[in-house]
Amino acid sequence: TLDPHSFPTRRSSDLSSIRSFSPSISPSLSTEHIPCANSLLLSPRDRRCFEYFPSSTMVTSYLKPWRWSNLSYIYQYTASNDAIVMRMILAMSGSEMYRLQKGGCSDSEDIGLHHYNLAVRDLSTALGKEHTDDPKQRLERLLAALLFMVDYEVRFGYSRHHLHLHLEGARSLYASYEKSIMDSERSKTVSTVDDEGGDSHLSLLSSLLLLWIS
Numbered sequence: 001t002l003d004p005h006s007f008p009t010r011r012s013s014d015l016s017s018i019r020s021f022s023p024s025i026s027p028s029l030s031t032e033h034i035p036c037a038n039s040l041l042l043s044p045r046d047r048r049c050f051e052y053f054p055s056s057t058m059v060t061s062y063l064k065p066w067r068w069s070n071l072s073y074i075y076q077y078t079a080s081n082d083a084i085v086m087r088m089i090l091a092m093s094g095s096e097m098y099r100l101q102k103g104g105c106s107d108s109e110d111i112g113l114h115h116y117n118l119a120v121r122d123l124s125t126a127l128g129k130e131h132t133d134d135p136k137q138r139l140e141r142l143l144a145a146l147l148f149m150v151d152y153e154v155r156f157g158y159s160r161h162h163l164h165l166h167l168e169g170a171r172s173l174y175a176s177y178e179k180s181i182m183d184s185e186r187s188k189t190v191s192t193v194d195d196e197g198g199d200s201h202l203s204l205l206s207s208l209l210l211l212w213i214s
Contacts, residue, residue: 049093082141087119088148143209
């Protein structure tokens with residue numbers, strides 16, 4: 001089973017080059033903050049990060065036109081309904097903009113690291129909660145979040161241990177999902193065969209996410 005406490009949170013003490021965050025990184029709310037369906041409030045700085053993502057290195061490295069990319073689907077549909085995925089998109093963009101000083105970014109603080117830490121915290125909380133969501137949709141959202149976390153550690157991380165934890169988290173998540181499906185199949189509460197006679201354990205997106213993570 002998944003241990004919700006096993007996911008890492010970066011601290012400024014991890015490496016001297018990682019900055020600690022002052023209260024100014026999360027300014028008080030104003031009318032400029034836009035509410036999302038996923039319950040997050042996006043500041044103007046967050047919106048710049050979100051708008052930057054389609055041109056980020058992560059997107060271009062997957063070598064597929066944006067309009068047909070699965071990352072585009074996650075960006076347009078998954079992130080708008082899942083706060084963890086949204087935070088990881090802001091983390092990927094924010095840290096790249098901070099490192100390259102792109103997109104009008106002249107901040108002294110890495111807002112991407114701030115969103116990464118919050119996403120890891122929220123993922124740990126979500127894994128420790130009972131859920132009533134559709135299992136396939138939940139798996140898609142969690143795998144998308146873990147893909148971003150793995151990619152974040154590869155691009156911006158300094159710890160192989162943190163990367164290993166995310167990879168192990170994806171493996172444990174899939175194992176837990178498979179067990180729940182098998183239990184449901186034995187109790188006849190779900191069908192594991194789709195309308196065309198194929199295996200319906202995983203959606204196409206979840207299969208691709210697992211492939212990318214591996």
